[in-house]
Amino acid sequence: MAYVFYNPNPDGQFVGDCVVRAISKLFNYSWERAYSEVVLQGHSIQDRMIAHLEDIVDSEAKNEYERKKAAELISQLQNMR
Numbered sequence: 001m002a003y004v005f006y007n008p009n010p011d012g013q014f015v016g017d018c019v020v021r022a023i024s025k026l027f028n029y030s031w032e033r034a035y036s037e038v039v040l041q042g043h044s045i046q047d048r049m050i051a052h053l054e055d056i057v058d059s060e061a062k063n064e065y066e067r068k069k070a071a072e073l074i075s076q077l078q079n080m081r
Helices: 019-025 031-060 063-080
Strands: none
Touching: 019 031, 031 063
């Protein structure tokens, strides 16, 4: 099998979107569709990640300072949505 150049990035970029380019190639998606799929998956797992972080904080935080810092981080993650 010979090397075949493939770069569907609309800006011709080669850095920062390798996962999107790989999904585009693998599933024969446009770059835009592959990017959208990645973003949708990210949003769907973010809620589960935040809930998991909250569980970890509840069980692992050793003192009030750690709980407060963890709560601030979780709040920042929730605000990123």
